[in-house]
Amino acid sequence: MLTLKVINENTELVIKKLAKKHFDAKDIINQIINIDQQRRSAQTTLDKQLAELNSISKSIGMLMKEGKKDEAEAARAQVAGMKDANRVIEEELKQAESQLYDLLVQIPNIPSDGVPEGRTxxxxxxxxxxxxxxxxxxxxxxxxxxxxxxxxxxxxxxxxxxxxxxxxxxxxxxxxxxxxxxxxxxxxxxxxxxxxxxxxxxxxxxxxxxxxxxxxxxxxxxxxxxxxxxxxxxxxxxxxxxxxxxxxxxxxxxxxxxxxxxxxxxxxxxxxxxxxxxxxxxxxxxxxxxxxxxxxxxxxxxxxxxxxxxxxxxxxxxxxxxxxxxxxxxxxxxxxxxxxxxxxxxxxxxxxxxxxxxxxxxxxxxxxxxxxxxxxxxxxxxxxxxxxxxxxxxxxxxxxxxxxxxxxxxxxxxxxxxxxxxx
The missing domain is CATH 3.30.930.10 (Bira Bifunctional Protein; Domain 2)
Structure with a gap:
């Protein structure tokens, strides 16, 4: 199947070349690009939250050592809430990746420049x-x-x-x-x-x-x-x-x-x-x-x-x-x-x-x-x-x-x- 990199970086060229195979790729390519953008945005959010989660998790031990038990418990609660939110985002990412795959396998290969025009x-x-x-x-x-x-x-x-x-x-x-x-x-x-x-x-x-x-x-x-x-x-x-x-x-x-x-x-x-x-x-x-x-x-x-x-x-x-x-x-x-x-x-x-x-x-x-x-x-x-x-x-x-x-x-x-x- 075509890579997302090829589709994102050469969108119009991909659509034009697939037309040589008499495949109208415009709608499905646009769907792929939109879902991929949503997936990338969700991945960015998840990465930021994972980094923040890691930082807060590390602070809990320090807070306990310093005797700040209430603050440590509050941090634990915050971590639990963030993990729940992250699980939602991870599920969204799985769905997006599944949707992308289902769409990508429906697109034929791009014909090379040496392929002549013709229908039959x-x-x-x-x-x-x-x-x-x-x-x-x-x-x-x-x-x-x-x-x-x-x-x-x-x-x-x-x-x-x-x-x-x-x-x-x-x-x-x-x-x-x-x-x-x-x-x-x-x-x-x-x-x-x-x-x-x-x-x-x-x-x-x-x-x-x-x-x-x-x-x-x-x-x-x-x-x-x-x-x-x-x-x-x-x-x-x-x-x-x-x-x-x-x-x-x-x-x-x-x-x-x-x-x-x-x-x-x-x-x-x-x-x-x-x-x-x-x-x-x-x-x-x-x-x-x-x-x-x-x-x-x-x-x-x-x-x-x-x-x-x-x-x-x-x-x-x-x-x-x-x-x-x-x-x-x-x-x-x-x-x-x-x-x-x-x-x-x-x-x-x-x-x-x-x-x-x-x-x-x-x-x-x-x-x-x-x-x-x-x-x-x-x-x-x-x-x-x-x-x-x-x-x-x-x-x-x-x-x-x-x-x-x-x-x-x-x-x-x-x-x-x-x-x-x-x-």
Missing amino acids: AEDNVVERSGGEVPNLDESAVPHWDLAKKYDLIDFELGVKIAGAGFPVYKGKGARLQRALINYFLDKARDAGYLEIQPPYVVNADSGYGTGQLPDKEGQMYHATVDDLYLIPTAEVPVTNIYRDVILDEKDLPLKNAAYSACFRREAGSYGKDVRGLNRLHQFDKVEIVRIDTPEHSYDSLTEMVNYVQGLVTELELPWRILRLCGGDMSFTSALTFDFEVYSAAQKRWLEVSSVSNFESYQANRLKCRYRDNDKKTQLVHTLNGSALALPRIMAALLENNQTPDGIRIPKALVPYTGFELID
Whole structure:
């Protein structure tokens, strides 16, 4: 979340920048400033009274030594009255801090200067692209038909067991899934990322820490009895490793990678765009997370984007990178690049990764700081990216590599699959 310092010192600029995300912040910012002023005033009063209380309390012993018992008793009565008054002020401060937090978590992150104007995905900017779109013959079919033909994925069985959006992978389909996971994890390790195996459920504090709560509460599966949430991405548990932690600048950047199943309700999703693997309630993904200094975080973002570009290039998929406009960005992001791969049978681009810099927005929620070389503490910057999400990668691999003899496996994956062709 935004810091009170940023809001108080740059009020008009904050309101103006949030307008790029099409968020009208004027009223809520004014509420925050008013409550903060009241809180500061109450804190000043409390500090003065505590100082006075301390002084009077010290005088009681001296008065007793001097035999001034009546004056000492009067001082004791005054101290008791002041303590009651202070308790009232302390309760007011708690309420003000609670109100401030409830308001602050409703404000999205400020977009960076590099974010283009725009309202929808149509306004995103293509940064660069690569790879060749295959020329499929007229007999080419989409991945859901290929999955049935070669007995790779059973969507109907998933409906029977759990419901729509929970496919069952079988045979070479399951082996291809496992191959992709291992390939992505090995590539991350080679790039210097420490592998983490996180829990698949998190508590509410973790959800608030990375910004899924309260913004995406309706999209998360909630185990109400235990008040735990199924993770929508490994970003949540991995980034929360650093909640309430003070790091040393010499240890930054920290680079973590994690495979997990991901769970998303995707409420309201329907139609052709969700057929097959295009949109699922449970899917597999490898996530990369970085914790860095503010001065270096955008260099880290560039490195992460280049890293993901290397993955889709090695998988021999046609790809493009989009710089998201203000209206299409996530609640917590300061700058996001989306990766899409081309699905030749569906004749459409499919999103397979988002790589984002959250600057200090998540860190302020997490209370994740670092101690710089001058021994001063300040908020870190957090970044993450999908490297990669499997469903649409799988869809594009199946569709783009279909031949009359079967489905060809890209060379980079053959050591992991143990086969070159699905036939």
